[in-house]
Amino acid sequence: MTTTPPEIHRGLAGVVVDTTAVSTVIAETNSLTYRGYPVQELAARRSFEEVAYLLWYGDLPDATELRAFQARERALRPLDRTTGDLLARLPESCHPMDVLRTAVSFFGAEDPAEDDGGTAAHRAKSLALLAKLPVVVAADHRRRRGLAPVLPDPGLGFAENFFHMCFGRVPEPEVVRCFEISLILYAEHSFNASTFTARVVTSTLSDLYSAVTAAIGALKGPLHGGANEVVMRMLAEIGDAERADAWLAAALADRRKIMGFGHRVYKHGDSRVPVMQEATDRLVALSDDPGAARLAAAHTALREAVLRRTGIHPNLDYPAGLAYHLMGFDIPAFTPIFVMSRITGWTAHITEQLAHNALIRPLGAYNGPGQRAVPGAA
Ligand SMILES: CC(=O)SCCNC(=O)CCNC(=O)[C@H](O)C(C)(C)COP(=O)(O)OP(=O)(O)OC[C@H]1O[C@@H](n2cnc3c(N)ncnc32)[C@H](O)[C@@H]1OP(=O)(O)O
Numbered sequence: 165m166t167t168t169p170p171e172i173h174r175g176l177a178g179v180v181v182d183t184t185a186v187s188t189v190i191a192e193t194n195s196l197t198y199r200g201y202p203v204q205e206l207a208a209r210r211s212f213e214e215v216a217y218l219l220w221y222g223d224l225p226d227a228t229e230l231r232a233f234q235a236r237e238r239a240l241r242p243l244d245r246t247t248g249d250l251l252a253r254l255p256e257s258c259h260p261m262d263v264l265r266t267a268v269s270f271f272g273a274e275d276p277a278e279d280d281g282g283t284a285a286h287r288a289k290s291l292a293l294l295a296k297l298p299v300v301v302a303a304d305h306r307r308r309r310g311l312a313p314v315l316p317d318p319g320l321g322f323a324e325n326f327f328h329m330c331f332g333r334v335p336e337p338e339v340v341r342c343f344e345i346s347l348i349l350y351a352e353h354s355f356n357a358s359t360f361t362a363r364v365v366t367s368t369l370s371d372l373y374s375a376v377t378a379a380i381g382a383l384k385g386p387l388h389g390g391a392n393e394v395v396m397r398m399l400a401e402i403g404d405a406e407r408a409d410a411w412l413a414a415a416l417a418d419r420r421k422i423m424g425f426g427h428r429v430y431k432h433g434d435s436r437v438p439v440m441q442e443a444t445d446r447l448v449a450l451s452d453d454p455g456a457a458r459l460a461a462a463h464t465a466l467r468e469a470v471l472r473r474t475g476i477h478p479n480l481d482y483p484a485g486l487a488y489h490l491m492g493f494d495i496p497a498f499t500p501i502f503v504m505s506r507i508t509g510w511t512a513h514i515t516e517q518l519a520h521n522a523l524i525r526p527l528g529a530y531n532g533p534g535q536r537a538v539p540g541a542a
């Protein structure tokens with residue numbers, strides 16, 4: 165009897181695995197909406213806190229709802245002593261994403277309601293993670309510079325407070341706004357690899373912390389969120405616009421992937437790039453660092469060269485990588501900043517998965533040796 169071989173979808177490319185009401189990515193029109201709102205309009209008119217509320221509750225908050233939401237987020241920021249001590253013991257040789265992954269796992273171990281999968285419990289845990297993750301990232305950023313942590317300031321908004329905790333000061337409002345735009349653009353992107361990871365873990369009825377811990381692990385990889393760090397290392401290596409094309413030619417000849425370019429869904433440009441690129445251009449114009457214009461020129465030259473030689477467009481990590489450098493953050497903090505934002509999308513999907521759960525368990529087509537006897541067996 166002959167059987168038809170199963171159709172294989174490596175990397176689940178093009179496979180629709182479920183419905184979602186959180187966001188939609190329409191590759192044909194390069195568009196992205198969160199709960200129906202175009203992300204470009206949210207980035208132009210709304211705060212990151214409003215976008216977090218939108219992703220979790222399905223609609224934008226009114227003024228009273230926003231005030232209450234902000235007050236709760238600000239009150240949840242401080243870390244307890246045990247968490248601070250644990251994180252301070254991690255080796256500085258580990259990547260800051262390892263620190264975040266450990267922190268979330270520890271938050272779960274400490275939470276007596278860890279296994280409470282109710283919507284109210286999920287919302288409380290999601291908000292606590294939104295509030296606390298920036299404190300972990302900032303303390304780790306300072307530790308690597310040999311500096312003591314700066315406590316969160318409940319008088320400051322989410323984006324301003326992060327600068328305050330990293331640098332002990334808040335930069336000019338335009339810089340804070342560019343940062344906030346990056347957080348809004350990074351917040352959610354449908355069934356990307358890290359969100360899907362969170363949904364897979366949730367589908368076994370495991371807890372929210374386990375799902376987020378796994379999602380952090382997935383985001384760390386350079387084919388996903390880790391690319392924003394590689395973008396900046398690549399630009400530093402290229403240095404000057406004149407070297408971009410030769411650098412690219414050598415990288416392509418080595419069959420290396422150019423980080424910050426290409427996308428599984430968008431094949432004609434990432435819907436978020438124009439907004440982020442504009443924000444990055446504003447940062448270059450604001451910068452008094454003489455190196456900023458040189459790096460920006462190399463950034464443009466590489467983008468043009470990649471498009472000319474391969475036809476591949478940049479993704480969000482390409483402008484965001486340069487933007488975070490211009491804001492003063494150290495490269496290893498770039499992907500953790502992505503986590504501070506994507507925690508909103510991940511947790512919205514975890515809640516959605518749980519509300520209509522089906523265990524995620526695909527099939528594999530076996531291509532190993534045929535059945536054989538174990539040596540020594542009768
Ligand atoms: C926020 C985000 O997570 S956005 C994504 C961030 N990741 C990156 O920037 C990493 C670099 N990019 C890539 O590796 C890829 O574009 C991915 C993984 C993001 C998507 O890739 P896929 O949809 O799986 O496409 P795939 O990797 O098969 O690429 C198709 C072809 O384009 C080429 N290609 C795609 N992206 C790149 C790139 N960045 N540099 C060089 N070539 C590339 C591939 O080599 C492949 O060529 P081939 O058909 O001759 O083998």
Ligand SMILES: O=C([O-])CC(=O)C(=O)O
Nearest residue numbers: 352353355356357428429
């Ligand atoms: O959608 C993807 O595959 C990756 C991405 O851009 C994101 O997660 O923001």
